[in-house]
Amino acid sequence: MEDISIQSQIDAINRKLDFILEEIMAQKQSRESREDLISDLSVIGKDAFSHTVSQLDKAGVEFDGEVLAGLLVKLIRNLGNINELMDTFESVHDLIKNVTPIAHQVGLDAINKMAEFERKGYLDFIRELGRVGENITTHFSPADARDLADNIVNILETVKRVTKPDMLVAVNNAIAVYGSLDMQNIEEFSLWKAFREMRSPEMRKGMGFMVNFLKNLVKQQELRQKRQ
Template sequence: MDLLAHPVKRKRNADRFGDANGRKKIINQVIFTDCIKNKKMTDIEIQSKFDDINRKLDIVLEEVLAQKQSRQTVEDLVTDVSLIGSDMFKATVVELDNAGIDVDGEALKQLVFKLIRNIDTINEMFGMLESANDLIKDVTPIIHQVGLDSINKMNELEQKGYFEFIAELGRMIDNVVTHFGAEDVKKLSDNIVPMLELVKSLTQPEMLQAFTNGVNVYKNLNTENIPEYSLWKIMREINTPEMKKGMGFMITFLKNISKENK
Protein backbone atom coordinates (compact mmCIF):
# COMPACT_ATOMS: atom_id res chain seq x y z
CA MET A 1 0.00 0.00 0.00
CA ASP A 2 1.30 3.40 -0.94
CA LEU A 3 0.40 5.58 2.03
CA LEU A 4 2.32 8.51 0.53
CA ALA A 5 -0.32 8.73 -2.18
CA HIS A 6 -2.57 10.48 0.37
CA PRO A 7 -0.53 13.35 1.90
CA VAL A 8 -1.94 14.97 5.02
CA LYS A 9 -1.88 18.77 5.20
CA ARG A 10 -0.54 19.83 8.57
CA LYS A 11 0.09 23.29 9.91
CA ARG A 12 3.74 23.87 10.73
CA ASN A 13 4.91 24.61 14.26
CA ALA A 14 6.58 27.82 13.15
CA ASP A 15 3.21 29.24 12.11
CA ARG A 16 1.74 28.23 15.46
CA PHE A 17 4.51 29.98 17.37
CA GLY A 18 4.03 33.02 15.12
CA ASP A 19 0.34 33.18 15.96
CA ALA A 20 1.11 32.88 19.66
CA ASN A 21 3.72 35.63 19.53
CA GLY A 22 1.29 37.86 17.61
CA ARG A 23 -1.33 37.46 20.31
CA LYS A 24 1.31 38.20 22.93
CA LYS A 25 2.27 41.47 21.18
CA ILE A 26 -1.36 42.56 21.01
CA ILE A 27 -1.82 41.90 24.73
CA ASN A 28 1.37 43.81 25.57
CA GLN A 29 0.20 46.76 23.45
CA VAL A 30 -3.13 46.86 25.26
CA ILE A 31 -1.40 46.75 28.63
CA PHE A 32 1.05 49.48 27.57
CA THR A 33 -1.83 51.72 26.49
CA ASP A 34 -3.54 51.14 29.83
CA CYS A 35 -0.37 51.99 31.71
CA ILE A 36 0.06 55.26 29.78
CA LYS A 37 -3.42 56.29 30.77
CA ASN A 38 -2.52 55.57 34.39
CA LYS A 39 0.17 58.26 34.92
CA LYS A 40 0.71 57.36 38.54
CA MET A 41 2.86 54.30 37.62
CA THR A 42 6.60 54.80 37.10
CA ASP A 43 8.61 53.31 34.26
CA ILE A 44 10.13 50.68 36.55
CA GLU A 45 6.73 49.61 37.81
CA ILE A 46 5.42 49.48 34.27
CA GLN A 47 8.38 47.34 33.14
CA SER A 48 7.97 45.03 36.16
CA LYS A 49 4.32 44.64 35.39
CA PHE A 50 5.13 43.90 31.76
CA ASP A 51 7.67 41.26 32.79
CA ASP A 52 5.25 39.60 35.18
CA ILE A 53 2.46 39.59 32.63
CA ASN A 54 4.80 38.32 29.90
CA ARG A 55 5.95 35.47 32.14
CA LYS A 56 2.36 34.43 32.86
CA LEU A 57 1.42 34.78 29.21
CA ASP A 58 4.36 32.59 28.22
CA ILE A 59 3.10 29.86 30.54
CA VAL A 60 -0.46 30.16 29.25
CA LEU A 61 0.63 30.24 25.62
CA GLU A 62 2.90 27.22 26.09
CA GLU A 63 0.01 25.25 27.60
CA VAL A 64 -2.36 26.32 24.83
CA LEU A 65 0.23 25.43 22.21
CA ALA A 66 0.85 22.02 23.82
CA GLN A 67 -2.87 21.26 23.83
CA LYS A 68 -3.17 22.36 20.23
CA GLN A 69 -0.22 20.20 19.23
CA SER A 70 -1.69 17.22 21.07
CA ARG A 71 -5.06 17.72 19.38
CA GLN A 72 -3.40 18.08 16.01
CA THR A 73 -1.36 14.91 16.63
CA VAL A 74 -4.51 12.96 17.43
CA GLU A 75 -6.22 14.31 14.33
CA ASP A 76 -3.21 13.37 12.21
CA LEU A 77 -3.16 9.88 13.74
CA VAL A 78 -6.87 9.39 13.07
CA THR A 79 -6.39 10.55 9.50
CA ASP A 80 -3.43 8.22 8.95
CA VAL A 81 -5.24 5.26 10.51
CA SER A 82 -8.28 5.95 8.35
CA LEU A 83 -6.12 5.99 5.24
CA ILE A 84 -4.31 2.80 6.28
CA GLY A 85 -7.61 1.07 7.07
CA SER A 86 -9.07 2.15 3.74
CA ASP A 87 -6.02 0.87 1.85
CA MET A 88 -6.06 -2.40 3.81
CA PHE A 89 -9.74 -2.90 3.05
CA LYS A 90 -9.20 -2.24 -0.65
CA ALA A 91 -6.20 -4.59 -0.73
CA THR A 92 -8.19 -7.29 1.09
CA VAL A 93 -11.05 -6.96 -1.38
CA VAL A 94 -8.62 -7.27 -4.28
CA GLU A 95 -6.93 -10.34 -2.77
CA LEU A 96 -10.26 -12.03 -2.07
CA ASP A 97 -11.42 -11.26 -5.59
CA ASN A 98 -8.21 -12.71 -7.05
CA ALA A 99 -8.65 -15.84 -4.93
CA GLY A 100 -12.24 -16.22 -6.05
CA ILE A 101 -13.66 -15.94 -2.54
CA ASP A 102 -17.06 -14.32 -2.13
CA VAL A 103 -17.71 -12.74 1.24
CA ASP A 104 -21.31 -12.34 2.28
CA GLY A 105 -21.52 -8.94 3.91
CA GLU A 106 -24.73 -9.82 5.72
CA ALA A 107 -23.22 -12.99 7.16
CA LEU A 108 -20.11 -11.06 8.21
CA LYS A 109 -22.30 -8.47 9.91
CA GLN A 110 -24.23 -11.19 11.75
CA LEU A 111 -20.93 -12.72 12.87
CA VAL A 112 -19.76 -9.40 14.27
CA PHE A 113 -23.08 -8.95 16.08
CA LYS A 114 -22.82 -12.45 17.57
CA LEU A 115 -19.29 -11.77 18.77
CA ILE A 116 -20.39 -8.54 20.42
CA ARG A 117 -23.49 -10.15 21.92
CA ASN A 118 -21.50 -13.07 23.34
CA ILE A 119 -18.50 -11.09 24.53
CA ASP A 120 -19.17 -12.19 28.14
CA THR A 121 -19.28 -15.84 27.10
CA ILE A 122 -16.01 -15.44 25.19
CA ASN A 123 -14.39 -13.85 28.24
CA GLU A 124 -15.62 -16.72 30.43
CA MET A 125 -14.23 -19.22 27.92
CA PHE A 126 -10.83 -17.56 27.97
CA GLY A 127 -10.99 -17.51 31.77
CA MET A 128 -11.67 -21.25 31.79
CA LEU A 129 -8.76 -21.82 29.41
CA GLU A 130 -6.47 -19.82 31.68
CA SER A 131 -7.67 -21.78 34.72
CA ALA A 132 -7.12 -25.07 32.88
CA ASN A 133 -3.64 -23.96 31.88
CA ASP A 134 -2.82 -23.03 35.49
CA LEU A 135 -4.21 -26.38 36.67
CA ILE A 136 -2.03 -28.27 34.19
CA LYS A 137 1.02 -26.33 35.35
CA ASP A 138 0.22 -27.17 39.00
CA VAL A 139 -0.66 -30.83 38.39
CA THR A 140 2.23 -31.69 36.05
CA PRO A 141 4.93 -31.76 38.80
CA ILE A 142 2.62 -33.83 41.03
CA ILE A 143 1.96 -36.38 38.28
CA HIS A 144 5.67 -36.52 37.52
CA GLN A 145 6.49 -37.18 41.18
CA VAL A 146 3.73 -39.81 41.46
CA GLY A 147 5.15 -41.55 38.39
CA LEU A 148 8.63 -41.63 39.90
CA ASP A 149 7.29 -42.93 43.23
CA SER A 150 5.30 -45.64 41.41
CA ILE A 151 8.37 -46.77 39.48
CA ASN A 152 10.43 -46.93 42.68
CA LYS A 153 7.67 -48.87 44.48
CA MET A 154 7.34 -51.35 41.61
CA ASN A 155 11.08 -51.88 41.65
CA GLU A 156 10.97 -52.47 45.41
CA LEU A 157 8.16 -55.03 45.04
CA GLU A 158 10.08 -56.78 42.30
CA GLN A 159 13.19 -56.96 44.48
CA LYS A 160 11.12 -58.51 47.31
CA GLY A 161 9.68 -61.15 44.96
CA TYR A 162 6.05 -60.04 44.89
CA PHE A 163 5.75 -60.51 41.15
CA GLU A 164 7.20 -64.02 41.29
CA PHE A 165 4.79 -64.86 44.11
CA ILE A 166 1.84 -63.57 42.08
CA ALA A 167 3.02 -65.60 39.08
CA GLU A 168 3.20 -68.79 41.17
CA LEU A 169 -0.18 -67.98 42.70
CA GLY A 170 -1.56 -67.77 39.19
CA ARG A 171 -0.12 -71.20 38.41
CA MET A 172 -1.73 -72.58 41.57
CA ILE A 173 -5.12 -71.19 40.60
CA ASP A 174 -4.66 -72.62 37.12
CA ASN A 175 -3.98 -76.08 38.60
CA VAL A 176 -7.07 -75.82 40.79
CA VAL A 177 -9.22 -74.84 37.83
CA THR A 178 -7.73 -77.65 35.75
CA HIS A 179 -8.29 -80.41 38.33
CA PHE A 180 -11.72 -79.35 39.54
CA GLY A 181 -14.82 -79.04 37.43
CA ALA A 182 -17.98 -76.97 37.65
CA GLU A 183 -19.70 -79.62 39.79
CA ASP A 184 -16.89 -79.50 42.34
CA VAL A 185 -17.16 -75.74 42.52
CA LYS A 186 -20.92 -76.06 43.01
CA LYS A 187 -20.42 -78.48 45.91
CA LEU A 188 -17.81 -76.18 47.38
CA SER A 189 -20.22 -73.25 47.21
CA ASP A 190 -22.93 -75.34 48.89
CA ASN A 191 -20.63 -76.32 51.75
CA ILE A 192 -18.63 -73.13 52.06
CA VAL A 193 -20.47 -72.03 55.24
CA PRO A 194 -19.70 -75.22 57.25
CA MET A 195 -16.11 -75.08 56.01
CA LEU A 196 -15.74 -71.50 57.17
CA GLU A 197 -17.27 -72.43 60.52
CA LEU A 198 -14.69 -75.22 60.82
CA VAL A 199 -11.88 -72.85 59.96
CA LYS A 200 -13.22 -70.38 62.49
CA SER A 201 -13.23 -73.07 65.19
CA LEU A 202 -9.75 -74.27 64.29
CA THR A 203 -8.36 -70.76 64.55
CA GLN A 204 -9.46 -70.34 68.17
CA PRO A 205 -6.49 -69.85 70.55
CA GLU A 206 -7.09 -73.05 72.52
CA MET A 207 -7.34 -75.14 69.34
CA LEU A 208 -4.19 -73.62 67.94
CA GLN A 209 -2.41 -74.32 71.22
CA ALA A 210 -3.58 -77.97 71.12
CA PHE A 211 -2.34 -78.37 67.55
CA THR A 212 0.95 -76.77 68.51
CA ASN A 213 1.39 -79.16 71.43
CA GLY A 214 0.62 -82.17 69.24
CA VAL A 215 3.08 -81.05 66.59
CA ASN A 216 5.78 -80.44 69.19
CA VAL A 217 5.25 -83.91 70.70
CA TYR A 218 5.43 -85.57 67.30
CA LYS A 219 8.52 -83.56 66.40
CA ASN A 220 10.30 -84.63 69.59
CA LEU A 221 9.25 -88.26 69.15
CA ASN A 222 11.99 -90.59 67.91
CA THR A 223 10.03 -92.64 65.38
CA GLU A 224 13.07 -94.71 64.41
CA ASN A 225 13.63 -96.06 67.93
CA ILE A 226 10.17 -96.96 69.25
CA PRO A 227 10.34 -99.37 72.23
CA GLU A 228 8.41 -102.63 72.11
CA TYR A 229 5.74 -103.28 74.74
CA SER A 230 4.62 -106.71 75.86
CA LEU A 231 1.13 -107.40 77.16
CA TRP A 232 2.39 -107.45 80.73
CA LYS A 233 4.23 -104.15 80.22
CA ILE A 234 1.13 -102.63 78.69
CA MET A 235 -0.86 -103.59 81.74
CA ARG A 236 1.73 -101.95 83.94
CA GLU A 237 1.72 -98.76 81.84
CA ILE A 238 -2.06 -98.57 82.01
CA ASN A 239 -1.82 -98.17 85.75
CA THR A 240 0.41 -95.08 85.44
CA PRO A 241 -1.22 -91.64 86.00
CA GLU A 242 -0.27 -90.42 82.52
CA MET A 243 -1.95 -93.36 80.78
CA LYS A 244 -5.00 -93.09 82.98
CA LYS A 245 -5.31 -89.40 82.13
CA GLY A 246 -4.76 -90.09 78.43
CA MET A 247 -7.32 -92.87 78.39
CA GLY A 248 -9.76 -90.60 80.19
CA PHE A 249 -9.23 -87.92 77.54
CA MET A 250 -9.81 -90.42 74.72
CA ILE A 251 -12.95 -91.85 76.29
CA THR A 252 -14.35 -88.37 76.96
CA PHE A 253 -13.51 -87.27 73.42
CA LEU A 254 -15.22 -90.30 71.86
CA LYS A 255 -18.29 -89.91 74.05
CA ASN A 256 -18.67 -86.25 73.03
CA ILE A 257 -18.35 -87.20 69.36
CA SER A 258 -21.10 -89.74 69.81
CA LYS A 259 -23.33 -87.09 71.38
CA GLU A 260 -22.71 -84.69 68.47
CA ASN A 261 -23.62 -87.39 65.93
CA LYS A 262 -26.99 -88.18 67.55
Protein backbone atom coordinates in the same frame (compact mmCIF):
# COMPACT_ATOMS: atom_id res chain seq x y z
CA MET B 1 7.49 50.58 36.16
CA GLU B 2 3.97 50.26 34.80
CA ASP B 3 5.36 49.81 31.26
CA ILE B 4 7.61 46.99 32.48
CA SER B 5 4.68 45.28 34.28
CA ILE B 6 2.47 45.52 31.19
CA GLN B 7 5.24 44.14 29.01
CA SER B 8 5.72 41.21 31.40
CA GLN B 9 2.02 40.41 31.24
CA ILE B 10 2.10 40.61 27.45
CA ASP B 11 5.10 38.25 27.37
CA ALA B 12 3.29 35.81 29.66
CA ILE B 13 0.20 35.96 27.46
CA ASN B 14 2.36 35.35 24.38
CA ARG B 15 3.99 32.32 26.01
CA LYS B 16 0.58 30.91 26.89
CA LEU B 17 -0.66 31.52 23.36
CA ASP B 18 2.44 29.80 21.97
CA PHE B 19 1.81 26.82 24.26
CA ILE B 20 -1.85 26.69 23.19
CA LEU B 21 -0.86 26.87 19.53
CA GLU B 22 1.67 24.07 20.04
CA GLU B 23 -0.99 21.90 21.69
CA ILE B 24 -3.41 22.64 18.85
CA MET B 25 -0.77 21.71 16.28
CA ALA B 26 0.09 18.52 18.18
CA GLN B 27 -3.57 17.52 18.33
CA LYS B 28 -3.92 18.31 14.64
CA GLN B 29 -0.91 16.16 13.80
CA SER B 30 -2.23 13.36 16.01
CA ARG B 31 -5.65 13.56 14.33
CA GLU B 32 -4.04 13.55 10.90
CA SER B 33 -1.92 10.53 11.91
CA ARG B 34 -5.03 8.68 13.09
CA GLU B 35 -6.85 9.57 9.92
CA ASP B 36 -3.91 8.36 7.85
CA LEU B 37 -3.76 5.14 9.88
CA ILE B 38 -7.49 4.59 9.50
CA SER B 39 -7.22 5.26 5.80
CA ASP B 40 -4.32 2.83 5.44
CA LEU B 41 -6.10 0.19 7.50
CA SER B 42 -9.23 0.70 5.44
CA VAL B 43 -7.27 0.15 2.24
CA ILE B 44 -5.54 -2.91 3.72
CA GLY B 45 -8.85 -4.26 5.01
CA LYS B 46 -10.50 -3.80 1.63
CA ASP B 47 -7.59 -5.49 -0.12
CA ALA B 48 -7.61 -8.35 2.40
CA PHE B 49 -11.37 -8.73 2.07
CA SER B 50 -11.16 -8.71 -1.73
CA HIS B 51 -8.31 -11.23 -1.65
CA THR B 52 -10.22 -13.47 0.77
CA VAL B 53 -13.36 -13.33 -1.37
CA SER B 54 -11.28 -14.12 -4.44
CA GLN B 55 -9.62 -17.10 -2.76
CA LEU B 56 -12.95 -18.39 -1.48
CA ASP B 57 -14.42 -18.03 -4.96
CA LYS B 58 -11.50 -19.96 -6.44
CA ALA B 59 -11.95 -22.67 -3.82
CA GLY B 60 -15.64 -22.92 -4.66
CA VAL B 61 -16.76 -21.66 -1.27
CA GLU B 62 -19.85 -19.51 -1.29
CA PHE B 63 -19.58 -16.42 0.88
CA ASP B 64 -22.73 -15.29 2.59
CA GLY B 65 -22.52 -11.81 4.07
CA GLU B 66 -25.60 -12.36 6.20
CA VAL B 67 -24.03 -15.41 7.80
CA LEU B 68 -20.87 -13.43 8.55
CA ALA B 69 -22.94 -10.60 9.99
CA GLY B 70 -24.86 -13.06 12.14
CA LEU B 71 -21.58 -14.56 13.33
CA LEU B 72 -20.23 -11.14 14.25
CA VAL B 73 -23.43 -10.36 16.14
CA LYS B 74 -23.13 -13.61 18.07
CA LEU B 75 -19.50 -12.88 18.86
CA ILE B 76 -20.36 -9.41 20.13
CA ARG B 77 -23.32 -10.77 22.09
CA ASN B 78 -21.15 -13.43 23.75
CA LEU B 79 -18.13 -11.30 24.52
CA GLY B 80 -18.85 -11.82 28.22
CA ASN B 81 -18.91 -15.60 27.81
CA ILE B 82 -15.74 -15.49 25.72
CA ASN B 83 -14.09 -13.41 28.41
CA GLU B 84 -15.14 -15.92 31.09
CA LEU B 85 -13.83 -18.74 28.89
CA MET B 86 -10.48 -17.03 28.55
CA ASP B 87 -10.39 -16.50 32.33
CA THR B 88 -11.07 -20.21 32.75
CA PHE B 89 -8.23 -21.06 30.37
CA GLU B 90 -5.91 -18.79 32.33
CA SER B 91 -6.98 -20.43 35.60
CA VAL B 92 -6.40 -23.90 34.15
CA HIS B 93 -3.02 -22.81 32.85
CA ASP B 94 -2.06 -21.46 36.27
CA LEU B 95 -3.31 -24.66 37.89
CA ILE B 96 -1.20 -26.77 35.54
CA LYS B 97 1.84 -24.64 36.31
CA ASN B 98 1.27 -25.11 40.05
CA VAL B 99 0.44 -28.82 39.86
CA THR B 100 3.28 -29.82 37.51
CA PRO B 101 6.06 -29.57 40.16
CA ILE B 102 3.89 -31.46 42.66
CA ALA B 103 3.12 -34.20 40.13
CA HIS B 104 6.81 -34.38 39.25
CA GLN B 105 7.74 -34.80 42.91
CA VAL B 106 5.02 -37.42 43.41
CA GLY B 107 6.37 -39.33 40.43
CA LEU B 108 9.89 -39.24 41.85
CA ASP B 109 8.63 -40.39 45.25
CA ALA B 110 6.73 -43.25 43.61
CA ILE B 111 9.83 -44.32 41.67
CA ASN B 112 11.96 -44.21 44.82
CA LYS B 113 9.35 -46.19 46.75
CA MET B 114 9.18 -48.84 44.02
CA ALA B 115 12.97 -49.08 44.07
CA GLU B 116 12.83 -49.54 47.84
CA PHE B 117 10.20 -52.29 47.47
CA GLU B 118 12.43 -53.95 44.89
CA ARG B 119 15.41 -53.88 47.26
CA LYS B 120 13.35 -55.33 50.12
CA GLY B 121 11.97 -58.09 47.93
CA TYR B 122 8.33 -57.04 48.11
CA LEU B 123 7.90 -57.18 44.33
CA ASP B 124 9.39 -60.68 44.16
CA PHE B 125 7.00 -61.73 46.91
CA ILE B 126 4.04 -60.30 44.98
CA ARG B 127 5.17 -62.11 41.83
CA GLU B 128 5.34 -65.38 43.76
CA LEU B 129 1.84 -64.72 45.09
CA GLY B 130 0.79 -64.43 41.46
CA ARG B 131 2.21 -67.90 40.86
CA VAL B 132 0.24 -69.14 43.87
CA GLY B 133 -2.92 -67.76 42.29
CA GLU B 134 -2.07 -69.45 38.99
CA ASN B 135 -1.55 -72.79 40.73
CA ILE B 136 -4.86 -72.43 42.56
CA THR B 137 -6.78 -71.66 39.38
CA THR B 138 -5.01 -74.53 37.60
CA HIS B 139 -5.70 -77.20 40.21
CA PHE B 140 -9.21 -76.12 41.22
CA SER B 141 -12.25 -75.85 38.98
CA PRO B 142 -15.04 -73.24 39.15
CA ALA B 143 -17.19 -75.90 40.80
CA ASP B 144 -14.61 -76.17 43.58
CA ALA B 145 -14.75 -72.41 44.01
CA ARG B 146 -18.55 -72.57 44.29
CA ASP B 147 -18.28 -75.33 46.89
CA LEU B 148 -15.81 -73.19 48.80
CA ALA B 149 -18.22 -70.25 48.70
CA ASP B 150 -21.07 -72.46 49.94
CA ASN B 151 -19.01 -73.84 52.82
CA ILE B 152 -16.93 -70.80 53.72
CA VAL B 153 -18.94 -70.20 56.91
CA ASN B 154 -18.30 -73.72 58.18
CA ILE B 155 -14.63 -73.43 57.25
CA LEU B 156 -14.25 -70.16 59.12
CA GLU B 157 -16.08 -71.58 62.13
CA THR B 158 -13.67 -74.53 62.12
CA VAL B 159 -10.68 -72.21 61.87
CA LYS B 160 -12.10 -70.10 64.68
CA ARG B 161 -12.38 -73.14 66.97
CA VAL B 162 -8.98 -74.52 66.01
CA THR B 163 -7.25 -71.20 66.70
CA LYS B 164 -8.45 -71.02 70.29
CA PRO B 165 -5.52 -71.04 72.74
CA ASP B 166 -6.34 -74.43 74.30
CA MET B 167 -6.78 -76.03 70.87
CA LEU B 168 -3.50 -74.58 69.64
CA VAL B 169 -1.73 -75.94 72.71
CA ALA B 170 -3.23 -79.39 72.12
CA VAL B 171 -2.28 -79.36 68.44
CA ASN B 172 1.25 -78.19 69.23
CA ASN B 173 1.61 -80.94 71.84
CA ALA B 174 0.43 -83.56 69.35
CA ILE B 175 2.86 -82.28 66.72
CA ALA B 176 5.71 -82.21 69.24
CA VAL B 177 4.98 -85.79 70.34
CA TYR B 178 4.75 -86.99 66.75
CA GLY B 179 8.00 -85.24 65.93
CA SER B 180 9.76 -86.87 68.86
CA LEU B 181 8.85 -90.38 67.68
CA ASP B 182 11.41 -92.37 65.74
CA MET B 183 9.21 -93.97 63.11
CA GLN B 184 12.04 -96.29 62.06
CA ASN B 185 12.46 -97.75 65.56
CA ILE B 186 8.95 -98.16 66.96
CA GLU B 187 8.87 -100.59 69.87
CA GLU B 188 6.73 -103.67 69.26
CA PHE B 189 4.14 -104.65 71.89
CA SER B 190 2.77 -108.10 72.50
CA LEU B 191 -0.82 -108.54 73.60
CA TRP B 192 0.27 -109.24 77.15
CA LYS B 193 2.57 -106.22 77.24
CA ALA B 194 -0.13 -104.04 75.68
CA PHE B 195 -2.57 -105.27 78.32
CA ARG B 196 -0.12 -104.34 81.07
CA GLU B 197 0.43 -100.90 79.53
CA MET B 198 -3.32 -100.34 79.49
CA ARG B 199 -3.27 -100.55 83.28
CA SER B 200 -0.99 -97.50 83.52
CA PRO B 201 -2.55 -94.12 84.51
CA GLU B 202 -1.48 -92.54 81.20
CA MET B 203 -3.19 -95.22 79.11
CA ARG B 204 -6.31 -95.06 81.26
CA LYS B 205 -6.54 -91.32 80.71
CA GLY B 206 -5.87 -91.83 77.02
CA MET B 207 -8.59 -94.46 76.73
CA GLY B 208 -10.99 -92.24 78.67
CA PHE B 209 -10.20 -89.37 76.31
CA MET B 210 -10.82 -91.54 73.24
CA VAL B 211 -14.10 -92.94 74.61
CA ASN B 212 -15.43 -89.48 75.53
CA PHE B 213 -14.25 -88.05 72.23
CA LEU B 214 -16.01 -90.74 70.19
CA LYS B 215 -19.20 -90.50 72.27
CA ASN B 216 -19.39 -86.71 71.85
CA LEU B 217 -18.57 -87.02 68.16
CA VAL B 218 -21.50 -89.38 67.65
CA LYS B 219 -23.78 -87.03 69.62
CA GLN B 220 -22.78 -84.10 67.41
CA GLN B 221 -23.50 -86.14 64.29
CA GLU B 222 -26.93 -87.12 65.59
CA LEU B 223 -27.78 -83.49 66.47
CA ARG B 224 -26.74 -82.32 63.03
CA GLN B 225 -28.85 -84.98 61.36
CA LYS B 226 -31.88 -83.95 63.43
CA ARG B 227 -31.42 -80.29 62.45
CA GLN B 228 -31.27 -81.22 58.80
